[in-house]
Amino acid sequence: MSSHSYPMNSGDDQHSYVHNSSYQKSGINGAEEKIRKWILETLNLKLNSGLNTFKIADFGCSVGPNTFQVVQGIIDTVKYKHLKENNETSLVPLEFQVFFNDQPNNDFNTLFRTLPPSSKREYFSVGVPGSFYGRVLPRNSIHIGHTSYTTHWLSKLPENVCDKKSPAWNKIYILCNDLIEEVSKAYKVQFIKDMGVFLEARAEELVPGGLMIVLGQCLPDGVPMYETWQGHVADTLGDCLMDMAKSGITSEEKIELFSIPLYFPQFSEVKGEIEQNGSFMIEIMETIGHPMEVKALTNDFLTSTYRAFLSTLIEEHFGDGVVDELFDRLAKKLSKHPIDFEMWKTQVVYYGVLKRKSIWGE
Amino acid sequence: MSSHSYPMNSGDDQHSYVHNSSYQKSGINGAEEKIRKWILETLNLKLNSGLNTFKIADFGCSVGPNTFQVVQGIIDTVKYKHLKENNETSLVPLEFQVFFNDQPNNDFNTLFRTLPPSSKREYFSVGVPGSFYGRVLPRNSIHIGHTSYTTHWLSKLPENVCDKKSPAWNKIYILCNDLIEEVSKAYKVQFIKDMGVFLEARAEELVPGGLMIVLGQCLPDGVPMYETWQGHVADTLGDCLMDMAKSGITSEEKIELFSIPLYFPQFSEVKGEIEQNGSFMIEIMETIGHPMEVKALTNDFLTSTYRAFLSTLIEEHFGDGVVDELFDRLAKKLSKHPIDFEMWKTQVVYYGVLKRKSIWGE
Numbered sequence: 001m002s003s004h005s006y007p008m009n010s011g012d013d014q015h016s017y018v019h020n021s022s023y024q025k026s027g028i029n030g031a032e033e034k035i036r037k038w039i040l041e042t043l044n045l046k047l048n049s050g051l052n053t054f055k056i057a058d059f060g061c062s063v064g065p066n067t068f069q070v071v072q073g074i075i076d077t078v079k080y081k082h083l084k085e086n087n088e089t090s091l092v093p094l095e096f097q098v099f100f101n102d103q104p105n106n107d108f109n110t111l112f113r114t115l116p117p118s119s120k121r122e123y124f125s126v127g128v129p130g131s132f133y134g135r136v137l138p139r140n141s142i143h144i145g146h147t148s149y150t151t152h153w154l155s156k157l158p159e160n161v162c163d164k165k166s167p168a169w170n171k172i173y174i175l176c177n178d179l180i181e182e183v184s185k186a187y188k189v190q191f192i193k194d195m196g197v198f199l200e201a202r203a204e205e206l207v208p209g210g211l212m213i214v215l216g217q218c219l220p221d222g223v224p225m226y227e228t229w230q231g232h233v234a235d236t237l238g239d240c241l242m243d244m245a246k247s248g249i250t251s252e253e254k255i256e257l258f259s260i261p262l263y264f265p266q267f268s269e270v271k272g273e274i275e276q277n278g279s280f281m282i283e284i285m286e287t288i289g290h291p292m293e294v295k296a297l298t299n300d301f302l303t304s305t306y307r308a309f310l311s312t313l314i315e316e317h318f319g320d321g322v323v324d325e326l327f328d329r330l331a332k333k334l335s336k337h338p339i340d341f342e343m344w345k346t347q348v349v350y351y352g353v354l355k356r357k358s359i360w361g362e
Numbered sequence: 363m364s365s366h367s368y369p370m371n372s373g374d375d376q377h378s379y380v381h382n383s384s385y386q387k388s389g390i391n392g393a394e395e396k397i398r399k400w401i402l403e404t405l406n407l408k409l410n411s412g413l414n415t416f417k418i419a420d421f422g423c424s425v426g427p428n429t430f431q432v433v434q435g436i437i438d439t440v441k442y443k444h445l446k447e448n449n450e451t452s453l454v455p456l457e458f459q460v461f462f463n464d465q466p467n468n469d470f471n472t473l474f475r476t477l478p479p480s481s482k483r484e485y486f487s488v489g490v491p492g493s494f495y496g497r498v499l500p501r502n503s504i505h506i507g508h509t510s511y512t513t514h515w516l517s518k519l520p521e522n523v524c525d526k527k528s529p530a531w532n533k534i535y536i537l538c539n540d541l542i543e544e545v546s547k548a549y550k551v552q553f554i555k556d557m558g559v560f561l562e563a564r565a566e567e568l569v570p571g572g573l574m575i576v577l578g579q580c581l582p583d584g585v586p587m588y589e590t591w592q593g594h595v596a597d598t599l600g601d602c603l604m605d606m607a608k609s610g611i612t613s614e615e616k617i618e619l620f621s622i623p624l625y626f627p628q629f630s631e632v633k634g635e636i637e638q639n640g641s642f643m644i645e646i647m648e649t650i651g652h653p654m655e656v657k658a659l660t661n662d663f664l665t666s667t668y669r670a671f672l673s674t675l676i677e678e679h680f681g682d683g684v685v686d687e688l689f690d691r692l693a694k695k696l697s698k699h700p701i702d703f704e705m706w707k708t709q710v711v712y713y714g715v716l717k718r719k720s721i722w723g724e
Contacts, residue, residue, distance in 0.1 A: 052501060052502070053500035053501070053503060095500045095501060096500075097499070097503075099488065104474045104475055104477070105471075105475065107471065108470045108474060108489060109467075109469065109470055112466045112470060112489070112491035115466065115491065118496075124492075124499055125490075126461065126488040126489060126490045126491075127470060127474070127489040127490075127491070128486075128487075128488045129474035129487065129488075129489070130480065130486075130487075134480075135486070137486055138414070138415035138457045138459050139414060139415070139457060140414070140415075141415060141459075
């Protein structure tokens with residue numbers, strides 16, 4: 001399939017995703033205990049009888065360290081449950097194999113070189129290059145799938161949002177901030193298409209009864225993006241680009257043809273798509289507040305976080321040498337006009353534990 | 363485990379293994395038809411009943427393109443056999459999953475980015491980072507394993523070959539050229555240890571009845587390395603280093619402490635180790651001449667081939683800036699004293715198709 005891909009910043013220097021993914025980590029941590037509880041309650045370990053290898057996949061793993069933490073959490077939970085349910089010592093202990101999936105241009109070299117040392121790692125690890133908007137693994141081959149902070153990346157830019165003649169043109173905005181209804185509609189159409197493909201592929205790859213854990217950021221129902229501080233930071237980044245156009249560093253024309261294929265759905269949109277798809281039973285799906293305290297969201301922190309996950313895309317469109325200047329300007333603007341977190345609404349974290357239905361629909 | 367690793371030259375520039383692996387490719391091609399025949403004859407496809415995913419692993423795959431060719435050849439053969447034996451159309455077609463294994467510092471990014479496009483690729487591909495001198499995959503998870511041009515790389519330098527006080531000291535030679543008996547013995551001890559670990563790990567990873575294809579370069583029985591042109595090129599490379607020491611570019615001391623963990627066993631040593639290990643039935647194992655004609659072995663070709671597979675190691679020991687000069691000198695020396703291929707003996711290609719014995723020893 002021809003989906004685009006926008007890898008997180010590679011390598012492990014100061015601007016890399018490796019060192020700038022603690023916002024995502026904190027979101028994952030917040031849901032971890034709840035997910036653990038639901039795995040214990042809903043996983044059927046008999047799925048795996050006779051196979052002796054328990055297989056876990058992280059779809060859209062990026063380069064760590066978050067993926068290693070997530071995977072270890074799942075393994076600890078499965079081992080705990082396995083031990084509790086098998087009082088007799090089995091002759092052959094359970095082996096774990098973990099499939100780390102991301103786009104072929106993800107930095108797998110860094111991922112592999114930063115794996116926990118094999119002496120401390122209780123699993124065999126493999127990398128799976130390929131877009132998760134499509135099949136990347138054989139049928140019925142995964143017992144627990146996981147994805148976090150991924151499906152807000154669309155497989156491609158929605159139709160017409162960069163077409164100046166279309167009512168869905170996103171003007172000078174850099175992502176879907178819900179200020180233009182036709183733009184929101186175009187983004188939503190693409191999101192629904194992508195989620196459908198994602199769920200269809202995972203339904204084939206998971207064994208019947210297997211669990212799919214989904215986690216990410218979304219808007220509370222009824223809250224438009226422009227009312228959140230996350231939308232405000234994006235709009236501020238757009239303002240910085242416009243300032244740079246005025247200084248001749250880039251052009252307004254270029255900004256008008258730029259829009260990020262990033263869509264934060266409202267909670268009921270995500271849940272609705274899973275219900276609509278029908279391959280999975282929703283064991284639990286709910287939202288929680290992001291556990292990071294607002295006082296931790298300093299200007300520096302926000303600048304680094306946005307830089308690590310947007311710079312590849314910005315460089316691709318605006319060319320070399322724009323990224324440093326842009327994020328310097330963002331940092332300055334944020335420190336001149338600090339975000340009043342009391343005033344803005346905020347996105348929330350959603351998590352869900354889904355069970356792959358068997359052919360009998362259970 | 364703490365094995366060292368010496369990846370082939372990464373990336374895809376003029377000196378990369380990607381562009382300088384045709385000698386290995388030719389060796390593989392020479393045995394391909396024979397291996398195909400033995401797979402058809404000895405593979406039991408009922409192994410896979412109910413699973414629907416046929417799993418292939420290439421151990422020590424490096425960065426392609428050879429590994430893609432090998433894998434495609436195996437898949438074509440399995441599909442042909444599967445089709446012939448299943449006249450009825452099965453409801454669910456066979457899916458293939460290929461495990462590309464190499465050291466964690468192998469250039470997996472290049473490997474993944476040069477995979478055949480997914481539209482033309484009939485298999486799901488994954489990368490498996492880890493030394494094949496140890497387990498890298500779960501028990502009973504592979505139907506056909508393959509390794510070519512790999513196990514001549516030892517897991518580490520044999521004991522004492524860089525110890526000036528030891529009788530096994532390899533003096534100024536850069537690899538085991540069989541001129542010093544104690545050195546050959548030390549290399550052989552390490553080779554036997556490594557082959558044992560390799561076979562033990564593969565025996566666990568392959569399903570009973572699964573096939574392991576081994577292919578590589580070895581010495582004909584009774585022929586020492588120094589009598590072959592391959593040994594002669596290595597010795598010439600050593601001479602170039604000594605010349606560079608005389609010019610002050612490196613030091614004799616450094617050369618005396620350098621030896622490459624590369625060992626080309628005699629044919630009966632490889633075969634003997636497989637018999638000794640006992641986990642595999644040898645369906646076929648024999649040697650063939652390397653199919654590349656000597657007139658194709660130009661000085662440029664030899665220089666590039668040796669450079670692509672030795673430069674990482676040389677740079678690690680001698681530091682930056684030595685590699686270019688060294689291989690320039692090798693090219694010059696070879697053109698001044700062309701190799702008389704009639705005069706020198708040569709290594710041969712061995713290939714073997716091994717079947718994992720079941721617990722009943724069949």
